[in-house]
Amino acid sequence: MAQNPTPYAELNELLQELTSKAGAILGDAFVGAYLQGSFALGDADLQSDCDFLIPVSRPITADQERALRELHDEIPTRPGFWTQHLEGSYPQAHQLRALDGLGHNWLYIDHGWRQMQWSTHCNSEVVRWTLREYGVTLAGPDPKSLVEVVPAAALRARMRRDVPTLLDDLATWVSIELAWGQRYAVTTLCRMLYTLDSARVCSKKAALLWAMDALDPRWFELCHQAMDGRALGFDPEDAATPDAVAATIAFADYATDISIKLE
Structure with missing residues (x-):
């Protein structure tokens, strides 16, 4: 886990827990955990979402999906600020790598929601570019090894x-x-x-x-x-x-x- 990946101690603790628990749920399918969006590009503040990606090496199983849904359903019920402001997806790594993976739905939690969706929200050129060029690694390999250059x-x-x-x-x-x-x-x-x-x-x-x-x-x-x-x-x-x-x-x-x- 990267030390102090954001300026906010509460958020850093939450990201550490998310990375750890998601890793435990996904087991050897867990590839890594990363920040993209405002916390990668800079200028993030208290009005920002905390955008994350947790790539997986193979399709999420029904049991894993159930456990991830339970985790993201529970987090917003806690006291605190950043528990309400996580947003991100669990992409399949081979779909994340190149633009031919556009259009695939990934398991996604929207800002402020408790119920996960299957969505293309994070499956975009902009997210790939941001992750590759500025992504913050919480766990796993350098994001440049996961995403090809976006033309x-x-x-x-x-x-x-x-x-x-x-x-x-x-x-x-x-x-x-x-x-x-x-x-x-x-x-x-x-x-x-x-x-x-x-x-x-x-x-x-x-x-x-x-x-x-x-x-x-x-x-x-x-x-x-x-x-x-x-x-x-x-x-x-x-x-x-x-x-x-x-x-x-x-x-x-x-x-x-x-x-x-x-x-």
């Missing part, structure tokens, strides 16, 4: 597909008429545009700072507002202003135009 063209192609549908995709689980959802939409669009530009992945904070410097100045205030509001977290009673919603929709159109021009 720049593949990252850019994914962004060109995802940018035009982002607001519709978000609408399936959060409204941009909520202040949190509106800020999340702006931040995600900035991250996508950064990846289109650089063929790299960056943190939310880094993407907003980049956007305020690199994009048309008319979007500066919108991005600045998203950064300033991040510390507010999620509040279901906090509505976005009509002007912020309209600006976010216009920003999504702007991002879509850029994605089309770069095809």
